[in-house]
């Protein structure tokens with residue numbers, strides 16, 4: 001380890017400046033090693049393409065087909081990848097004038113209702129076009145039923161006039177159970193039905209769906225000139241038409257991997273390691289004896305939270321995660337992409353040693369922890385880029401338990417909870433704690449279970465020199481569950 005550090009120091013020290021890598025919308029598709037050189041997006045072909053493309057993703061489908069859930073997920077995914085995206089929900093514009101209409105408002109023979117709904121769509125599209133004037137704003141999601149060919153043609157023409165590409169994304173689903181659970185979960189909590197008896201709300205909502213069914217036109221050959229993606233029965237069949245460029249295909253690829261069946265994701269750091277005990281970062285150390293105790297109790301903790309649900313365990317390729325997962329009675333997969341953030345020349349040092357040997361870097365990391373890249377190593381931004389295939393696989397999967405590392409866990413958590421780049425690298429993730437995340441229609445639900453096994457704290461607060469190494473008691477709480485929720 002020491003040898004490696006010295007070698008790197010010799011090469012870099014004289015001209016070395018702390019590596020601060022700022023955001024660039026195209027970063028997620030460039031190899032990490034090229035990110036710095038191609039600082040300006042105009043400097044490489046892929047960057048130019050991304051910067052020049054503005055896309056409006058137009059949702060299509062009857063009410064209660066999961067359109068808003070899909071729209072929210074796409075925005076969160078893109079934002080996580082530093083692609084500026086925004087959802088324009090036409091219902092919110094309509095509610096500004098007509099807060100709680102009943103089903104007859106949506107009858108197309110109701111002229112006044114028709115006018116007000118058209119005005120809401122007009123206002124949303126106008127705002128969206130304004131939003132696109134800002135250079136970095138790249139992808140908008142227009143969330144509405146957009147259920148007729150006329151309406152879709154109108155949106156396409158408005159976007160064409162502004163040089164905005166359109167992808168129509170239809171969610172078509174006839175599965176009664178799914179529609180019913182959507183009606184109950186989403187719509188009885190919708191602002192349209194606030195304060196209303198849930199049964200009455202569900203009835204009214206069913207009537208509203210009937211109104212839309214009278215005029216609804218699915219995407220078909222008449223619209224063969226449109227770029228579209230038709231998701232049938234929650235992804236069991238997907239039809240794509242005229243996908244044109246890289247960014248469009250990335251969005252479509254993500255959509256193709258989504259499913260909205262109920263499931264949970266569990267994430268845990270590995271048990272306390274020998275390096276955690278000595279305060280060293282990185283490395284490939286074994287578990288400490290308390291870490292091994294955590295590995296022993298983890299199966300029970302998981303059972304307490306997941307019951308008999310089938311699950312698959314994912315670990316990194318480092319010893320401490322495999323040792324933590326060893327007693328779990330489930331299928332296991334190890335992923336290189338889940339390895340801890342590479343701390344380059346600082347691998348094996350304590351935070352105090354880093355501050356002493358690389359004071360400028362230490363300061364630069366505190367100033368912008370998300371973008372700071374360790375010399376010869378990685379930044380949080382780099383980790384997000386390499387985690388993208390993991391997220392894609394997670395979206396395709398059902399119940400998964402991930403045993404990983406502090407920085408990687410923060411990045412995965414940020415994807416599900418929509419945490420900002422400023423906050424997520426500073427999130428406190430105690431050792432010996434199992435986090436359960438359950439994606440819901442508009443949010444991800446969180447529960448934390450703490451094992452009754454003491455561990456050091458590896459959390460270093462911004463601006464402080466060293467980690468608070470506790471006696472092993474303070475960071476642990478044998479408390480059962482803390483719950484929280486965030487917008488999805």
Ligand SMILES: O=P(O)(O)OC[C@H]1O[C@@](CO)(OP(=O)(O)O)[C@@H](O)[C@@H]1O
Nearest residue numbers: 280281282340343404405406407458
């Ligand atoms: O980004 P910071 O807050 O330094 O956290 C990442 C660090 O967490 C550590 C522990 O300090 O992870 P891990 O528990 O997997 O060993 C280091 O190895 C890693 O460099």
